[in-house]
Amino acid sequence: MGSSLFYQADNQAAFAKEKTVTIYLTRHGETTANVTNKVQGWSDFPLTKNGTKVASNLGKGLKGIKFTDAYTGNLTRQYRTAKIALNNSNNKKVSIHESSSLREGGYGSFEGDSIATDGDKMAAVYGYQTGDEFMQKAGKDYWNQLQDAYYKLDKENSDNTKLVKTDRAESSADVQKRMTKEIKHIGKTHANKGGNVLVVSSGMSINQYLSGVTDKYKGTPLKNAAVTKITYKNGKVNVNSIGSLHYVNKGAKVNN
Template identity: 65%
Template sequence: MSFKQRFTLLLATITAGLTFAVGTYRPQSILASSKPVTIYLTRHGETTANVMMRVQGWSDFPLTKNGVKVADNLGRGLKHTDFKAAYAGNLTRQTVTAQEVLRYSGNKKVHVTQNKDLREGGYGSFEGDPIAADNNKIAQVDGYQTGDEFMKKTGKDYWNKLQDAYHKLDVENSQQTKLAAADRAESAKAVQQRMTTELNHIAKTTAKNGGGNVLVVSSGMSINEYLSTMSSKYDGKPLKNAAVTKLIYKHGKLQVTGPIGTLSYVNQGAKMNH
């Protein structure tokens, strides 16, 4: 083969390689991160503390029979949703809700990853108290006479102010307990920060793994406090058990899509169960 022929063959090989590299190769991380992530942020099912109207926070009250039924109906309502991953707080009510939803939605092979940063807001020395017993004392921190007045007058800021009232009184040790500082009531900012950090971590991890749907089960106060920081649609209404708020992660940011705290999936699942 002449020098000219060898040179022509070498040039053709290099050109073909460059065409492949530029035209078809894309790093896997770029491909994965370009796909959307949808988080189904869900409140747990009904608990014994919900029925007894007690402060539960970090305390580990179980689901009632009705709470399991509601979680099952949520699963049925999500029957055609394939979940890439599932996460829950480290409390029984959160983990069991997630497991029931996965089972009845056809995703029972998906493992539930527990993380304490997804648990309910902590109420320290007030844990386990009847809500009615503490209502007025909590309201008076912000200058209100009753719990009802407190909720009505503060509107969408209610849940954050409620969390901060528990925090203020517990730091002052109004309950006269010997709890260590780490076990006392959290501030709203602390709850917001841990929820935001963990949900962003979940979104980024899922995006790197190709995107898809993720089930995340947390609690009413912590979800409310988180949503108050990120959506103009947030109005502070209480979240029902098993209510779902969908979050979309794209362009490096989580945002709410659709209604906040919808029971449409639970209602659909209940109809399917008749």
Template identity: 35%
Template structure:
């Protein structure tokens, strides 16, 4: 009889011990699961706008998409149709928001909302906003001791550091005192991308659409890759996609300025 009672006490003690350990094990499993929640960011440039068409400076200044810009956003939507987006973000400038909406509507995700993030804006070019691109780049070229903007661009294609110098020059030369330099844009943009990635990581990971701006994207991604991969491009086509993977707190840039999704969309329509 005494042996039977002793066995019962042992069984109860074992059950209590199991219950006390289970929540901790469950928490550990939950934590491990979160660490595997890969986030895939599809960082996209907006479609072509009125100021793009006029070859004028467009940073914080904003104009809507042209018919061509709407069309290329639709091409992207069709070309990326097989990618199911869990969330969508854009800068708070109309051309980025408009592009994101067209892409989502075209691919069949009409009910997915767009979170606007001001830190994803293009560079603020100050008094150069709305002026001819040739004027701004020409001024920068002369300031940096180039004979012409053509010579500046040729050097920039070989040395991405020249973009940094040019952007710093824009801030130096603009007269409103509100322009941004390379580090200004990089700091706010990388902070925004990291916050988006970490937020989505904590809620299960997934595919995320991020619509921003050409020069800004090249700056945001310039040295974001944890493996040391550098972004050498300084220009990308409208609706180009840069695919960025976020896992275990690190970023990997899988592609930059990819136009294959747009081309796939064109093929769908027989363009």
């Protein structure tokens, strides 16, 4: 009993010293797969010329905000978005840490497929006729259900591939678990000093993460370089805003 009280007191003392960490959780810039409507997931498609410009605009819109650190998934589109944004926001010296936990959801055998073709396949898992109907009827649960449809079909090996288990599609629970753990880890890592941290991930993984941590989540598709602002303090995550293009639009005006 006594040791339990001491443990609680130690925890309370540790939390009392924590400072607020503001996480700018950002989707990467436009990629070649975005333009050609292909499933990219863990596949490493590069930024387009427009994607580079959007990342630059993001950075210019973030000027005046000092970042203490930056984190990205282990995909080129995520790292390049962060690097370009930091360079254009007067944060060139900020380190970028890569983590596979922040990458996009994995789609296994379906990587590189046409989104339209796969959309209809995934819709059929839930009894819908088309991908558009699926998206409309599923509402804010769409991104999780889409991820789980990829997981189900790949687990059944519907495309008859020789992928090993670790290379096959993830479930939405898998994505949520790794994203939640990593973002909490980032917050805890910087809680002693507080400050701002740039985190660049991907649309599906961010949406699936948000669906499990806030009532503000509506399932709205995230635009390229859209920023979701999160604060971390005393072990708790609070989502302040979702998918804002404020910084991109602000930066674009600098070029005009």
